[in-house]
Amino acid sequence: MRVPVVSKEGKLLMPTQPSWARHWLKEGKAVKRRSDVGMFYRQLIVEGGEATQLIAVRVDPGKKCLGIAIRRLRATLFQADLILCFDRVRFSMKQRRIIHRWGQFLAGKVFLMARNRGLLISDSRPSLTCPEVGLSWR
Known part of the structure; x- marks a missing residue:
């Protein structure tokens, strides 16, 4: 599970592990936020790196189910199997x-x-x- 992260200016950054998000909260480097749709994320208070990574979306169409995966270089960010009717x-x-x-x-x-x-x-x-x-x- 990954926690979404937003920079001080509101720019989307790479999601991080929950342990890093807790660490940033304890040190006062980030605050808890919720979006308009109720999604939970962390916003950095201090200046951080603006580097992002490439993300690939893969779709595997099938007859009875559809596979969707969102991956970065070393980790899978989201994976789902949709059962078709x-x-x-x-x-x-x-x-x-x-x-x-x-x-x-x-x-x-x-x-x-x-x-x-x-x-x-x-x-x-x-x-x-x-x-x-x-x-x-x-």
């Missing part, structure tokens, strides 16, 4: 396909029943119109 989407698509097929089947049955009863039907879309009764179905 692939199974739930596949189930929903299957349900949709079944409902669509049943809808086509029922529309065909309604078309045949209407033709047998002598109702007027347009062939472009499955719809019913009965001028005598004022019935309309789409």
